[in-house]
Amino acid sequence: MQAKTIRRWSAVHTWTSLICTLFLLLLAVTGLPLIFHHEIDHLLGDAPELQVMPADTPRLDLQQLVVKAEAHRPGEVMQYFGWDEDDSNGVVAIMAASAGTEPNSSHTFMLDARTGEAVEMPSANGGFMMVMLRLHVDMFAGLPGKLLLAFMGVLFVVAIISGVVLYAPFMRRLDFATVRHEKSRRTRWLDLHNLIGIVTLTWALVVGVTGVISALSDLVIAAWRNDSLAQMVAPYRDAPPLTEPAPVSRVLDIAAGAAPGMQPDFIAFPGTRFSSEHHYAVFMKGSTHLTSHLLTPVLIDASTLKVTAVGERPWYMDAMGLSAPLHFGDYGGRPMQILWAALDVLTIIVLGSGLYLWWVRRRTEAGR
Numbered sequence: 001m002q003a004k005t006i007r008r009w010s011a012v013h014t015w016t017s018l019i020c021t022l023f024l025l026l027l028a029v030t031g032l033p034l035i036f037h038h039e040i041d042h043l044l045g046d047a048p049e050l051q052v053m054p055a056d057t058p059r060l061d062l063q064q065l066v067v068k069a070e071a072h073r074p075g076e077v078m079q080y081f082g083w084d085e086d087d088s089n090g091v092v093a094i095m096a097a098s099a100g101t102e103p104n105s106s107h108t109f110m111l112d113a114r115t116g117e118a119v120e121m122p123s124a125n126g127g128f129m130m131v132m133l134r135l136h137v138d139m140f141a142g143l144p145g146k147l148l149l150a151f152m153g154v155l156f157v158v159a160i161i162s163g164v165v166l167y168a169p170f171m172r173r174l175d176f177a178t179v180r181h182e183k184s185r186r187t188r189w190l191d192l193h194n195l196i197g198i199v200t201l202t203w204a205l206v207v208g209v210t211g212v213i214s215a216l217s218d219l220v221i222a223a224w225r226n227d228s229l230a231q232m233v234a235p236y237r238d239a240p241p242l243t244e245p246a247p248v249s250r251v252l253d254i255a256a257g258a259a260p261g262m263q264p265d266f267i268a269f270p271g272t273r274f275s276s277e278h279h280y281a282v283f284m285k286g287s288t289h290l291t292s293h294l295l296t297p298v299l300i301d302a303s304t305l306k307v308t309a310v311g312e313r314p315w316y317m318d319a320m321g322l323s324a325p326l327h328f329g330d331y332g333g334r335p336m337q338i339l340w341a342a343l344d345v346l347t348i349i350v351l352g353s354g355l356y357l358w359w360v361r362r363r364t365e366a367g368r
Contacts, residue, residue, distance in 0.1 A: 009165045013165075017163075021351050024152065027152075027211070029348065033129065034132055034136060036337060041123045044123070046122040047123075050117075051117075057114045059089070059114050062081065062248045062252065063249040064116060064249075065093070068117075069095060069118070077096065078095055079094045081269075082265065084110065089112060090112070090119075091113050092108060092110055093109055100272065109121055149215045150211075160205055164198070179192060186360045189353050189356060189357060196349055204347060207327055209323075210323035210324070214323050220320045225273065227314065229297075232309035233299070236279075241277065245280075246304070259298055262285060266282075268281040275299070282300065293324075295321060296311060296312075329341075
């Protein structure tokens with residue numbers, strides 16, 4: 001590679017790295033506890049715990065749970081019902097002042113499916129883990145924060161690629177994993193920076209790309225609403241406003257009949273951003289660990305409880321569904337969590353050493 005070309009790639013690597021490093025350090029530090037969010041919730045006592053009851057205790061139907069939820073949060077409306085991953089008797093309810101209230105202003109709690117008892121979920125509404133999540137997702141700046149972090153993610157990917165280009169000729173002069181201990185401190189840190197960077201290369205690219213996709217989630221959902229959802233609800237464009245929705249008791253059975261072999265993930269009530277003003281939207285998922293992140297919406301008329309559409313999944317919604325758990329290492333249980341955490345720590349070292357190398361070189365050049 002010619003010296004001029006190397007200088008160009010070096011400039012690209014230096015400036016893309018410098019611009020995104022502080023943001024990447026924030027994401028890496030906040031991402032570390034998020035990898036173990038379930039465990040930390042239990043450690044802090046923020047994980048909801050349902051009372052122990054006989055295994056054959058009957059459950060309330062969904063409409064009874066809606067009534068219980070509305071009694072717990074009077075004056076608010078139901079937005080979503082979901083199901084807890086750790087306890088099949090836990091129904092996660094999300095309510096707000098109006099159906100269209102944005103997610104950060106909603107209130108999340110759990111209902112015991114057997115008794116309707118409401119159990120608060122502190123980590124879903126505030127506390128340490130919510131602060132970590134908001135810092136990681138949008139820095140408490142909403143969509144502008146997400147877009148800024150998406151741009152930083154793109155710069156991170158460019159920095160990785162340019163680093164690989166620069167590393168190739170460097171490795172022709174040294175054996176792989178060589179750290180020149182006899183050289184200066186800056187040289188030793190350069191060797192470590194290059195070594196750890198190349199070891200974490202694939203992981204960093206995966207996390208960087210999935211992070212960009214997740215940061216663009218609001219735009220992805222808006223595209224789905226304007227495209228797929230708009231087509232599915234087009235016949236209701238001129239329909240009169242929904243006055244009294246039918247009870248939600250049977251919507252899961254209705255959705256299961258429309259999407260056989262799939263399981264419910266969550267229900268979006270009328271007026272929310274995942275449904276329309278006239279529909280219950282039941283999002284169904286596959287039964288395997290991979291397909292459980294691929295959601296198929298079943299739209300049910302909220303007045304007649306007839307299925308009006310079973311939506312196809314656009315590729316960009318599948319990409320968003322798969323990116324979040326891959327970004328946080330949620331696919332492979334505890335071993336993958338530990339691997340993700342170790343690689344996260346190594347990435348912090350790469351970012352920190354990159355800043356150190358830039359600062360030392362800047363001081364050296366200034367002293368000439």
